[in-house]
Amino acid sequence: MQELHNLIFYNILQMAKLSHLLILHCWSKDTLLDFAQLAQSRNVLTQFRSLNSNMNIEETFIKHDMLKIALFFDINCNQSNMVLNMASDKRLFSHRYHWLIYDGFNNFSKMKTQFQETQFFIDADVTYVMRNISNSFILYDLHNKGLQLGGKLNITADREVSCDKQKCELERYLSDFHTRTPLQHRRSLTGLTMKATAVVNFLPINSSKEEIFALMENLNHVHVDTYGRLGYQSRQPLRDMLDCQFDYIFRDRWTDDGNVTGGMIGDLITHVADISIAPFIYSLERGLFLQPLTRFCVFREICMFRNPRSVSAGLSATEFLQPFSGGVWLTFALLLLFAGCLLWITFLLEQKRQWKPSLLTTCLLSFGTGCIQGAWLTPRSTGGRMAFYALMVTSFLMYNYYTSIVVSKLLGQPVKSNIRTLQQLADSNLEVGIEPAVYTRTYVETSEEGDVHSLYLNKVVGSKRSPDQIWLSTEAGVEAVRDRAGFVYITGVATAYAFVRKYFLPHQICELNEIPLRDASVTHTVVVKGSSYAELFRLNEMRMLETGVHLKHELFWMNTKLHCYQHNHTVAVGLEYAAPLFILLLGAMIVCVGVLALEVLWHRHTTLR
Structure with a gap:
């Protein structure tokens, strides 16, 4: 037994590099005592569970907080088959457990039969040990890339280790497993078929798969099922990297209740599917069941409308009066009147023998000077001319300041609306249209946010318009924003911006106002917690992100930014x-x-x- 004890510590400490060990045994007390003393000397935290007595599988295996625990299991004990069946049912042959299974009888054929239907996973860490004829130990690696996918048990002789009463030494490698990580050996799922859950909103859910695949593979009309089709297109390189096939399950929504029940999320949580095609917004409720892997794309929904000035119609009597306040205009008028009176007095004091201008004429001269029209009659005296110069300089400064304000106003930033929040929008008299996408409609109708609920009650429930005037397609909604004054359209930027670029002139894009419907989020690719394929998916998706494969699809399917060219167009007054x-x-x-x-x-x- 001393050789077996040293093999256990060699495998746990040097190969698995763990320090917490659970022994499932049918050993004698003396053997246990020798092993416990040896474990203490090597700083290994050890627990013992006898297979000759009743054992609580929940307490022994599952209820621990460590990232990974090592288990030594003697397969020749009385209750070994029961323990193996329980471990298979509880999905314990995964990355959280390092199994060292010892067969003292060297029954290789029995081992193959026993583990043929065991629920191994692609991230399983299982080492099977048999004694060799020369009293050395042969270590076998056991794994299955997915029994539920049609995978077969893989048994590979890894290495030969010789042990004595003092230590263990490696005799030779029997494979190249030591050159790479286990996941690198198992990354190819050749011949397997994974269950993939996808979402389709544009077609009825009872449509044939041929019609659905035709829509998914079509590269036209990117605004239709944008997120679902982007997910489908970006998953094709992943499928090729895994070298497997996808068996698709099509749903008409992400989830039934907005959180974790039904739809694509329900398929993942209930293990109906192994991978999701469309991305998800990671939330607190979903975090209890799902784990994010990599960033997928930005998800942002807005309330979009044009600025008041761009949609104003009719005459505006104040456009050329706004540069100055009423007090400035009154002061300037009084100044011109006062200057006219002074000019009349000046002409009288000059005692002209010929015709003398009247008070009305001098006021007209002053007004002409204020309008930068000059004067046909000027005083002869030096003081009168200096007063006339002062009036003309004042008028010149006023005119230059006035024209500067008017031009900068016409060429400057467009007037912004004073509606800045959802609550202000809900309380306003503006008409609202909503994109009928499932995620948008569900959020507007079921959100518990006060401003969103108020918007729904005021603009949808309390509206006198027919539903077909409220729930507008993306193209119709964007055109309505362009053509109708005071119209607001609630939509996702990924779909709406494509039509904004199509129907809006470049400078009209600068006239758009946006109110966030909800905080912008980053969607993620997610898998159910504890998924054996999580690390495999993550590594492959990181590879696609690093090489730009995913970015290529994202830029083609999603428009999340508009460019404003307000200084590169001719202003038409x-x-x-x-x-x-x-x-x-x-x-x-x-x-x-x-x-x-x-x-x-x-x-x-x-x-x-």
Whole structure:
């Protein structure tokens, strides 16, 4: 037994590099005492469970908090078959357990029969030990890449170890397993078929698989089932890297209750499927059952509408009056009136023998100077001319400041809406349309967030519009945002931005306002917790991320960024900006004609007298 004890420590300490050991035995007390003393001298924490007595499998195997534990198992004990069956049912032949199974009878054929239907996994760490004729030990590696996938038991002679009463030494390697990690040897799933769960929303779930595959493989209309088809396309390289086949299960939603029940998530949790095709948003509830592997893509939903100015119609009487406040305009008018009075006094003081201008004429000169029209009559005195220069300089500064404000306003940033939150949107009188995607509709209808629930009650439940005017397709919703003033469309950016680029002019993109429907999230590829394929999937997906294979698919299927070219277009000042000036000119002409008519009547009246 001393040689076997040394083999156990050689395997646990040098090969597996573990320090926690559980012995499942049918040894005598003296043998246990010798082993316990040897374990203490080598700093190995050891527990013993006799296979000749009743044993609680839950307490012994499963309820531990260590990342990995080593188990020595004597397969020739009375209850060994029961323990093996329980371990297979509880999925204990996985990466969390290092099994060292000892067969003192060297019954190789029995071992093959016994483990043929055992639930081994691709990450199983099982070493089977038999004695050789020369009293050395032969260590075999046992694994199955997936019994549920149609995999077969793989038995490989790994190495030969000779042991005496003092130590163990490696005699020779019987395979090349020592050159690579176990997962590198098992990474190919040739001949196996994995269950893959996918989501399809565009077609009825009872459609034939030929129709569904035709949609998934079609590269046109990227806005249709974007996430599901992106997942399908990006999983094809993974399937080729694994060298296996996928047996697809198609669902019409990610989950039935928004968390973990039904749909694709339900397939993973209940072990109906081994891999999911579409990505998931990792949440606290899902974290109890699923584990994320790698980043997949960005998921962001927004409430999109155009700025008030871009959709304003009609005349705006304040466009050319806004550069100055009412007080500035009044002060400037009083200044021109005061300057006209001073000019009239100046002309009187100059005592011109010929015609002297009236007060109305000097005020008209002052007004012409304020409008940068110059003057046809100027004072002769130095003081009068200096006053005239001061008036013209003041008018020049006012004009330059005014034109600078108008031009910068027309060429600057568009006016932003004062609606900045979902609650403000819910309380506003704006019309709302919603993309009928399953994840968007489910979130709007079932969210417990106060502002989202208020938006749903005010804009959907309390709306007088018909449902077909609320639940709009992505293309129709984006066009409505472009053409209808005060229309808001709730959508995902991955699908909407493709139509924004198609239907919006470059400078119109700058006029869009966005309110987040919910916080932007990063979707992940996920597997059920404890999945034996988790590390294999992660390594292959990391390889696709590093080489840019996944990024190629993501950039083709998803548009998550818009470019604004607000300084690279010609600003068209339409009638809504210039009309007030023409109306003002028309009013002034009518007043002038009226004054002329009064003058003609007054002249005739004085002539007849």
